[in-house]
């Protein structure tokens with residue numbers, strides 16, 4: 001199985017994972033053979049990427065920390081809770097909604113503890129209309145994995161998970177036309193988007209069922225170490241560690257997601273971009289732990305090697321993630337296997353679409 005952008009999908013390919021619509025209802029089931037009609041339906045539902053089974057990726061299944069069923073359930077839960085909390089902003093909080101989030105975080109956390117060593121791998125099962133909900137669920141899982149890698153305690157990790165799920169709840173009060181705008185935002189629009197941190201915090205600030213730590217994540221997740229963030233332009237240690245974790249995971253997830261107005265980056269490109277352009281704004285220790293928990297080249301990823309040859313990743317290397325085992329591709333077929341740990345002069349140049 002491998003991930004492919006919808007533009008590269010071709011008739012006759014077999015769907016490796018189910019695809020869901022914005023109501024979390026099944027749109028197309030796993031194992032369906034793609035027709036032009038199905039491809040059109042996927043595009044209409046704003047699906048950007050699909051998993052396919054083909055000869056090239058046969059037998060390659062990747063382990064993911066969160067299975068599809070839990071992922072879809074998480075997204076549906078986040079959507080429901082966001083709406084519920086936003087609609088009750090007069091102060092009549094629905095305690096049940098908070099409990100639902102706590103249960104979800106608990107479930108995510110037990111999956112994380114039950115699968116030590118399993119790397120995080122982005123899965124896109126829905127269209128870009130579900131972006132905010134999908135993003136919130138992904139940032140929560142990723143932040144908790146990073147926090148666990150940093151050996152923070154269980155209660156701390158749980159609060160990080162809750163804050164991460166809720167971090168963008170303020171966006172529910174901002175017009176989707178602005179949030180999804182393709183053209184650059186005007187200064188007025190940018191100002192409005194930046195208000196989401198305060199709007200989110202205001203929704204939760206009197207809520208005793210959410211810890212101050214989780215609320216702090218909502219308010220401060222756009223602050224940057226070098227003082228260039230908002231709303232308070234805090235810097236360095238003024239920004240608590242639980243906030244710094246979510247900030248980095250938020251950025252990483254945003255650049256590796258497909259949205260209607262931008263092309264998504266692969267994990268390796270995203271990590272490189274963050275390292276090159278934003279590392280001075282972010283916490284380096286958190287970045288180091290992010291590198292340890294993210295699956296940079298999941299099985300099924302097609303890569304170009306430094307000698308120009310194409311290969312498909314058949315096994316990750318958890319100790320040295322940039323050196324996976326690949327199988328060379330010749331005439332669209334898999335040829336010899338190369339473990340990059342045994343060929344140190346050879347390296348992955350980039351990931352490619354095929």
Ligand SMILES: [Fe+2]
Pocket residue numbers: 167168196221222
């Ligand atoms: Fe945000």
